[in-house]
Amino acid sequence: MSHKKIPLAGVIGHPVSHSRSPALHGFWLRSYGLSGYYVPMDVAPADLEAVLRGLHKAGFVGVNITIPHKEAALALADEVSDRAKLIGSANTLVLAEDGSIFADNTDGYGFIANLRQSAPDWEPSAGPAAVLGAGGAARAIIVSLLEAGVPEIRLCNRTKARAEALAESFGPKVRVYDWEEAAAIFDGVATAVNTTSLGMEGQPPFDISLDLLPETALATDIVYIPLLTAFLQRAQAQGCRIVDGLGMLLHQGRPGFERWFGQSPEVTEALRIEVLGQ
Template structure:
């Protein structure tokens, strides 16, 4: 690591923040590109977050990532918010502008699509119906990405229907809310299935979803990356579907922030994946 008095600084806000893989990820790129800079964990309590955010330019930071529980608060506090972040309703990336003001962005939609295209270069949401399981912040980002990529219809399924309705109303566009009891039948005629819930994560129960109605040429992806192959992805792979794990979304969503802070658009490589997995 190269550090001088002119080092570029960035970090990740969270409470807690010890679980975040972002310092390891950005540290890899900083070393790879021999950048005079550092990326550090910023463990900040919710009641102190506003003060910490305002201190970024005063401490010489170029910006920061934002994780749980600060994403919605960052949306409210940022001086400027990009339209996509406002649609999604959360900020995961802060950029300090030259005038010292702070811009809030959301790179999850970018990361989601880039992950799919890295694994399946010819992927396009415009080719068919997409099914999204969940109605949290990740579901909002995924649905927004699919709509912006031309999806003719997004079927949104959540155990609590009212939350899915809120997402559909917030995003607008061709989103069809499907009742949880009808989730298996909703797979018919789709070309993409996305799980945005924590179901299937280590320590959580698996997603209860029969894939019988899912067309064999449909792509299946899960934003969970611990484990890399969730029960859903295993079930899909055994049926012959192409599958994409969630680690790539984490890696790709970090790229625009790194570009904004350190001036280089980094690449997601097999070497990087192995490093972060380890």
């Protein structure tokens, strides 16, 4: 009789109780009948290195990394994927047999994969993209939009200096606009993205006009509570196709799950309902 170890994975954050990743990976483990566990781990920043170094010996095959550890995890890794390097943070770690840590960032992948699945006829090269917000999520999204062939990105953030710092590494394809001009960046775009927390439950409402957004555009939000944000409602009122933010979260989990548990998982309606219900 073989005594194969049951693979362990999980998510490390601080706090971590809000994370939907245990529901996401738990659903996949059950639906594919795999043996394995996925656990939330609340780790203080001062303890991150020791915890990461001990994971392999404790039986872990990998972990997801969330706020506030995404940059620190990248710095602690032994090997880093190109996309994690470009984004400047890690959300997925894979532990090798010798315990070494490989860091990847699948946020941009999840963003694009969600749009491809939800709006198969979306054509990123059809026109400029408008991106609101300049946080960590915006960086991953900009990297992935440029990789997908978007010709120009109009970036607008309340704190302009943050948008300028972000744009700097991308060259002339990313242009920064004043927050007061936010409504104007939607003129003639093919893709519109809200990466700010405006409209999220408990945050200020989204109140930027989308009157200039063409009906041919695809609009998507990274906020998924509520699913139908004010940004998406306004885009829908313009006649646009909309894609909610839940799918990005679900798709970003797929590469890690496949590496850890050996099964490529799907994003289905049943999964959406399960993760939303948590």
